[in-house]
Amino acid sequence: MKILAVCGNGLGTSFMLSLNVNKALKELGIDGECKNMDLASAKTESADYYIGSPEIMEQLNDGKKKVISVVNMVNLNEIKEVLRKQILEVK
Amino acid sequence: MLRSKLTDEMVQFIQGAKDWEEAIRVASEPLLKQGYIEARYVEAIISNVKNFGPYIVLMPKVAMPHARPEDGVNQMGISLLLTEKSVSFDEEKAANIFFVLAADDESSHLDLLKEISEFLTNEEKVSALLSAKKYEDVIKLL
Numbered sequence: 001m002k003i004l005a006v007c008g009n010g011l012g013t014s015f016m017l018s019l020n021v022n023k024a025l026k027e028l029g030i031d032g033e034c035k036n037m038d039l040a041s042a043k044t045e046s047a048d049y050y051i052g053s054p055e056i057m058e059q060l061n062d063g064k065k066k067v068i069s070v071v072n073m074v075n076l077n078e079i080k081e082v083l084r085k086q087i088l089e090v091k
Numbered sequence: 092m093l094r095s096k097l098t099d100e101m102v103q104f105i106q107g108a109k110d111w112e113e114a115i116r117v118a119s120e121p122l123l124k125q126g127y128i129e130a131r132y133v134e135a136i137i138s139n140v141k142n143f144g145p146y147i148v149l150m151p152k153v154a155m156p157h158a159r160p161e162d163g164v165n166q167m168g169i170s171l172l173l174t175e176k177s178v179s180f181d182e183e184k185a186a187n188i189f190f191v192l193a194a195d196d197e198s199s200h201l202d203l204l205k206e207i208s209e210f211l212t213n214e215e216k217v218s219a220l221l222s223a224k225k226y227e228d229v230i231k232l233l
Contacts, residue, residue, distance in 0.1 A: 007143075007146045008139045008140075008142070008143035008144075008146050008147075009139060009157070009158060009159045011157075011159065011194060011197060011200075012147070012155055012157040012192055012194070012200075012204065013146050013147060013149060013155065013157075015201060015204055016149060016155075016204050016207070016208045019204075019205060019208055020208065039143060052146065053144070053145075053146040053148075055143065055144030055145070055146060056143060056144065056146050059143065059144075071150075071151075071183075072149070072150040072151065073149045073150060074149060074150050074208055074211040074212050075150065075212075076212065
């Protein structure tokens with residue numbers, strides 16, 4: 001499974017988020033990898049899920065992409081909770 | 092690395108700021124004065140927030156203003172601003188802690204980000220940082 005952590009310029013916020021998403025995936029036993037990218041590039045990059053702050057996800061969402069919003073980029077419990085809801089419980 | 096980069100002159104304490112733009116300008120000043128960044132880097136940070144929203148707010152009370160290396164970074168560095176009153180970005184997001192990050196390429200700053208991420212995961216340390224009043228209070232947390 002490919003997950004993209006997205007932020008405005010793709011190297012600060014999104015990298016920090018990707019660290020914690022990768023930790024969360026491991027703890028939840030989800031087979032996947034999270035990479036980070038800027039918003040403009042992410043619009044044309046395919047991925048199973050996109051994750052980022054609510055305002056970035058709103059701009060990325062074209063109705064076809066599966067987007068996941070997180071408010072706290074460093075709270076592992078919040079990230080695990082959204083991943084569980086959006087990935088595990090939807091399947 | 093955070094400890095060695097965050098020298099005395101890179102850490103500032105203020106009462107508050109009239110808006111998030113002013114807070115980002117003040118927070119970036121040490122990096123600008125020491126030549127780590129160009130003035131246009133600060134403008135890039137501000138225009139990114141205007142264009143994309145306050146995605147630099149990493150968690151409640153903590154922002155990490157940053158732009159891209161090509162936006163005017165001369166040398167990798169980081170500065171810290173602590174505001175007594177919280178500074179609002181929008182109805183939901185506000186910050187008292189501003190880590191301004193200047194990355195000079197795509198990879199050199201990643202270890203620093205890992206350190207910041209680990210620091211922010213520690214709730215006790217974040218709350219101690221929020222009540223820090225002087226440089227010594229900050230550095231002993233790192």
